Amino acid sequence: MNLMQKIWDAAKSDKKKIVLPEGNEERTIVAAEKINRLGLAHPILIGNKEEIINKGHALDVDLSQVEIIDPAESENLEKYITAFYELRKNKGITLEKAEKIVKDPLYFATMMVKLDDADGMVSGAVHTTGDLLRPGLQIIKTAPGVSVVxxxxxxxxxxxxxxxxxxxxxxxxxxxxxxxxxxxxxxxxxxxxxxxxxxxxxxxxxxxxxxxxxxxxxxxxxxxxxxxxxxxxxxxxxxxxxxxxxxxxxxxxxxxxxxxxxxxxxxxxxxxxxxxxxxxxxxxxxxxxANAKAIGPVCQGFAKPINDLSRGCSSDDIIDVVALTAVQAQNIK
Missing domain, CATH: 3.40.50.10750 (Isocitrate/Isopropylmalate dehydrogenase-like)
Structure with a gap:
């Protein structure tokens, strides 16, 4: 049994909620359906629900069992805005700025992890590593005793x-x-x-x-x-x-x-x-x-698991990183 099969088996043993802020991205949509079908995690797609479902139909992907959340319509939006404002008000963030920032799918997803509405996050199919690190360092921050992500x-x-x-x-x-x-x-x-x-x-x-x-x-x-x-x-x-x-x-x-x-x-x-x-x-x-399989990049050092992808990733790469993120979440004390 190779390592990723062991990771998959571990992920299935205690399914975690993993949020995918690039919910309207095609590889992510394909991956989310397979993750749900295989029982690796409970994937949550972030974005416009109608747009995501229409893309799913075009890709012949059944998203009926996959949770989709539109930040603008979420019942938790005000809670996330208030929590982000409290975290960042000493940095000059106003409530108005907080509302605009938290509606961004990456920040919305990171707030979900911060407030335990999701166990982990995976992004990077279209965003850069810096795009992921900014909300991660502002909101999730490093684990106790860890000096660097x-x-x-x-x-x-x-x-x-x-x-x-x-x-x-x-x-x-x-x-x-x-x-x-x-x-x-x-x-x-x-x-x-x-x-x-x-x-x-x-x-x-x-x-x-x-x-x-x-x-x-x-x-x-x-x-x-x-x-x-x-x-x-x-x-x-x-x-x-x-x-x-x-x-x-x-x-x-x-x-x-x-x-x-x-x-x-x-x-x-x-x-x-x-x-x-x-x-x-x-x-x-x-x-x-060497025709090697490169799984990652996977982040370490955050207080809760949020992970990056290469923008050249495949849907299978996303599945593997989601499984890894789920296992990391299992190890959070």
């Missing part, structure tokens, strides 16, 4: 022995353009915890660089080296090592030469990239050249 991809590489039989987590590939040492350490720790809780993995975290254990000197290498030290000081119970080049991280023969004695080198299943450019390029290279 980040993201990861689950990479399933066919016919590969790297990671755990081709299964690896890549972070951060979507959120933080240039993390500092503290942020990079936090990303490493968060992704290790995600690997344990969501993927049932024993995390071996490699802090990636173009240098391995002092083979090169540069300020960008120093950042990775210092972040590794900080991560180990904060969480000595986790196996986090760096700085490591990619080959030293995943190839045992190379690791024995470059980083002998490391608990991570040659065995890494979590790869933490030094910045967003490297992470984004890295996951897309593996996805395209």
């Amino acid at each position: 980040s993201s990861f991809f689950i990479m399933e590489v066919p016919n590969s022995s790297y990671g755990e039989d081709g299964l690896l987590l890549f972070a951060d590939c979507a959120v933080n353009p240039m993390p500092n040492e503290d942020q990079l350490a936090a990303i490493a720790i968060a992704t290790a915890e995600t690997a344990k809780r969501l993927c049932n993995m024993d995390p071996k975290v490699a802090m990636l660089s173009f240098s391995t254990k002092g083979s090169a000197d540069h300020e960008v290498v120093d950042k990775v080296r210092n972040a590794t030290k900080k991560a180990n000081e904060l969480r000595p119970d986790l196996d986090i090592d760096g700085e490591l080049q990619l080959d030293a991280s995943i190839v045992e023969k190379v690791a024995n030469q470059k980083a002998p004695g490391s608990k991570v080198a040659g065995k890494a299943n979590v790869l933490v990239f030094p910045d967003l450019q490297a992470g984004n390029i890295g996951y897309k290279l593996v996805q395209r050249f």
Whole structure:
């Protein structure tokens, strides 16, 4: 059984309400019907009800069992406006501005999650990551003890022995353009915890660089080296090592030469990239050249689960991220 089948089974065991603010988007409509039919979650589409139903008919998709909410007609609109105003009034938001903002499907959906009318949210088929992060950081905010929101991809590489039989987590590939040492350490720790809780993995975290254990000197290498030290000081119970080049991280023969004695080198299943450019390029290279399945980006660090999609996603990608979001919601204490 592959990882996503396990995620699907877990999602079905305790169905959660997952809101989809891009309710009139075709891939989202197709995904919502299938999510409902498979019993992965209770999907909620946000948007003009007539428009969504008409698109469903055109796509030959039966939405009769899928909940659709139009923000302008919702009985909860005033409640959400008032709650958003209270959250943001110290930032200069008036009730009039709050009403205009909350009618936006992304903000409306985020307020649903904030006030427990939904358990999680998935967006990004047509919106950017920034569009998702703004209401997320303003309304949901970070979980207690978490200093930075980040993201990861689950990479399933066919016919590969790297990671755990081709299964690896890549972070951060979507959120933080240039993390500092503290942020990079936090990303490493968060992704290790995600690997344990969501993927049932024993995390071996490699802090990636173009240098391995002092083979090169540069300020960008120093950042990775210092972040590794900080991560180990904060969480000595986790196996986090760096700085490591990619080959030293995943190839045992190379690791024995470059980083002998490391608990991570040659065995890494979590790869933490030094910045967003490297992470984004890295996951897309593996996805395209190795024909890997890239699931995500999935956010970590929010107090409640809200997750992003690639704008190039398929309806099947949306289904997988909704299932992941549902399982994340199950883990919220």
